[in-house]
Amino acid sequence: MTRDFLPVSRQLSKLSWPSLMIGLVALVLLLLPFVFSNPVLLDLMVLIFVYAGLAQAWNILGGYAGQISLGNAVFFGVGAYTSTALIRDAQIVPWIGGLAGSFLAVILALIIGYPVFRLRGHYFAIATLAIGEIAVAVASDINLIGGASGLTIPFVRDASGRPTDSWLWLQFNQDRLPYYFIAFILMVFCVLVTILLDRTKPGFYLRAIKDDQDAARSLGVHVLRYKQLAFALSAALTALIGTFYAQYILFIDPPSTMGLNLSVLISLIAILGGVGTIWGPIIGAAVLIPLGEVTRAEFGGAGAIELMIYGGLVVLISVVQPSGLMGLGQRIRHRRAPLTEPEARAAAASSSQEKPHATLD
Numbered sequence: 001m002t003r004d005f006l007p008v009s010r011q012l013s014k015l016s017w018p019s020l021m022i023g024l025v026a027l028v029l030l031l032l033p034f035v036f037s038n039p040v041l042l043d044l045m046v047l048i049f050v051y052a053g054l055a056q057a058w059n060i061l062g063g064y065a066g067q068i069s070l071g072n073a074v075f076f077g078v079g080a081y082t083s084t085a086l087i088r089d090a091q092i093v094p095w096i097g098g099l100a101g102s103f104l105a106v107i108l109a110l111i112i113g114y115p116v117f118r119l120r121g122h123y124f125a126i127a128t129l130a131i132g133e134i135a136v137a138v139a140s141d142i143n144l145i146g147g148a149s150g151l152t153i154p155f156v157r158d159a160s161g162r163p164t165d166s167w168l169w170l171q172f173n174q175d176r177l178p179y180y181f182i183a184f185i186l187m188v189f190c191v192l193v194t195i196l197l198d199r200t201k202p203g204f205y206l207r208a209i210k211d212d213q214d215a216a217r218s219l220g221v222h223v224l225r226y227k228q229l230a231f232a233l234s235a236a237l238t239a240l241i242g243t244f245y246a247q248y249i250l251f252i253d254p255p256s257t258m259g260l261n262l263s264v265l266i267s268l269i270a271i272l273g274g275v276g277t278i279w280g281p282i283i284g285a286a287v288l289i290p291l292g293e294v295t296r297a298e299f300g301g302a303g304a305i306e307l308m309i310y311g312g313l314v315v316l317i318s319v320v321q322p323s324g325l326m327g328l329g330q331r332i333r334h335r336r337a338p339l340t341e342p343e344a345r346a347a348a349a350s351s352s353q354e355k356p357h358a359t360l361d
Contacts, residue, residue, distance in 0.1 A: 026188075029045075029184060030181075030184070032045065033045075033177055033180050033181075039176065042176065042177070042179075042180050043176075044289070044290060044293060045180060045183075046179050046180055046183045046248065047289050047293070048285050048286055048289045048290070049180075049183035049184050049186065049187040049285075050183055050186075050187075050241055050244070050245055050248075051265070051266070051269055051285045051288075051289050052187045052190075052269070052281055052282045052284075052285035052286070053183075053186050053187040053189075053190040053237065053241050054072070054076065054238060054241055054266045054269075055266055055267075055269035055270040055273070055281030055282075055284055055285055056187070056190040056191060056194055056237070056270075056281040056282070057072070057190055057233070057234045057235075057237035057238045057241070058072050058234060058238070058266045058267055058270050058281075059194065059270045059275060059276070059277075059280070059281050060193075060194060060197060060230050060233050060234045060237075061230045061231055061233075061234040062267060062270060062275055063270060063275035063276035063277070063280070064197065064198070064203060064206040064207060064210065064230060064276055065206045065209055065210055065226070065227055065230040065231075066206075066209065066210030066211075067117070067124055067227060067230070067231070068122075068124065068125045068267065069124075069125070069128040069234075069263070069267070070125050070126075070128050070129040070132065070260070070263050070264065070267065071128035071129060071130075071131045071132030071135070071263055072128075072234065072235075072238055072263050072266055072267075073132060073238075073257065073258050073259060073260075073262040073263040073266065074108070074131060074132050074135045074258050074263075075105040075108070075109065075234070075235040075236075075238040075239045075242070076238050076239065076241065076242035076245070076257055076258070076262065077135065077139065077242060077252070077254065077257035077258035078101055078104055078105045078108060078235075078239050078242065079098060079101035079102060079105060079238065079239030079240060079241070079242030079243045079246075080101070080242040080243060080245060080246035080252045080257045081101075081139070081145050081151070081246075081252065081257070082097060082100050082101035082104055082239070082243070083097030083098050083100070083101050083242075083243040083246060083247070084097075084151050084153055084246050084252060085144075085145060085151070086100060087153060087154070087169070088151070088153075088154065093168055093169055093170070094169065094170045094243055094246075094247050095168075095170065097243060098239070098240050098243035098244070101239045101240070101242065101243050102235075102236040102237075102239045102240050102243075103236075104239070105235040105236055105238065105239035106232045106235055106236050108235065109228075109231045109232050109234070109235035110228055110231070110232060112131060112231075113227065113228050113231045113232075114224075114228075116128065116131070117224055117227045117228070117231075120213070128263075129260065129263075132258060132259075132260055132263055133260065135254075135258050136254045136255060136258045136259055136260075139254040139258060140254045146253070148253070148254065149253065150251060150252055150253025150254070150256075151251070151252050151253070152250065152251050153171075153246060153247060153250040153251065153252075155171065155173065155250075156169045156171045165178075169247075170182075170244070170247040171247060171250075179248055182244060183244065183248075186240065186241055186244060187282070189237075190237050190241075191278060191282070193233065193237065194278055195278055197233070198278060202226055202229060205221050205226045206226055206230055207276070208221055209221065209223055209226060209227065210276070242257065245257075261307070264307070264310075265288075265292075265310070268284075268288065268310050268311075268314055269281055269284035269285050269288050269289075270284055271284070271314055271317075271318075271324060272284040272287060272288060272313060272314055272317055272324055272325060273285070273287075273324050273325050273326060274323050274324030274325055274326030274327055275323075275324065277323075277324075277326045279326060280324050280325065280326045283324075283325050283326060284324070284325065287313075287325070288310060288313070291309065291313075292306050292309075292310070295309055
């Protein structure tokens with residue numbers, strides 16, 4: 001009888017504690033809305049999922065490829081405006097509108113990336129910042145998409161004219177619980193795309209480009225092609241989340257969907273959590289988004305104070321641990337982990353060699 005359980009025990013022993021913790025956290029998140037039905041908590045969790053997905057999309061470009069973009073909100077706005085315009089003018093459901101928005105975002109990313117990727121470092125960041133500001137100005141002057149006044153997504157109504165819930169049109173006015181699970185699925189999808197990228201050849205090429213672009217090119221890596229790939233993936237995921245966000249708040253305008261504040265917040269979340277890591281953007285969102293909501297409630301929506309707190313946290317993390325909260329956690333775990341026998345022998349040998357010897361004056 002005991003032999004029958006040996007294969008199971010061996011399989012369980014192969015599971016690392018991070019995998020078990022990730023599974024436990026995912027289970028808790030799935031059960032959370034059924035245990036705590038507070039709408040404020042559910043809305044906060046939806047925002048955390050949304051910004052974690054956005055930061056994960058930015059992480060593909062900024063964390064793996066090393067291209068610090070301050071204009072990713074442009075693709076968020078492309079997804080939101082494309083799906084909203086298709087709903088209003090052509091009665092096309094947002095599921096299709098989201099795919100159309102992602103396609104347009106990829107095309108725009110490829111067009112922008114061709115000249116901009118010839119720049120490096122802070123020049124690239126400044127160029128993306130300028131593109132973001134240009135996009136806000138252009139969208140504010142186009143009356144076809146609402147101009148500076150923005151667009152309101154029309155409600156889905158039943159036969160009596162009252163707003164109703166609809167999975168087809170991605171609107172839930174009476175029961176907002178589906179928004180929670182859709183946002184969670186979008187975040188998980190972004191994580192899975194990043195994991196797939198991290199474990200395949202393009203991911204290794206992107207890290208090589210980040211470490212030393214010239215060396216990667218000398219080894220045969222097509223630098224521009226893989227930068228464009230990272231930019232396209234980041235843009236597609238960002239636009240997809242933009243479509244969901246438009247249906248979630250039912251109103252969009254250029255400053256809120258394409259503005260610099262959104263681009264900076266997305267990048268800060270990834271930097272705080274740890275760029276170039278899978279779980280860093282999620283940890284960053286879990287810290288910064290609740291902090292931002294508390295700050296907004298205490299100071300009455302003073303955005304400047306909110307950004308000052310964000311910036312202070314990032315500066316603190318950069319000084320203490322440049323690799324973010326993920327790096328800080330790994331440092332603490334390594335300090336607490338017991339030394340193996342070879343490590344203990346090496347430490348003892350090095351300490352004996354460092355003992356001071358007596359010298360004659």
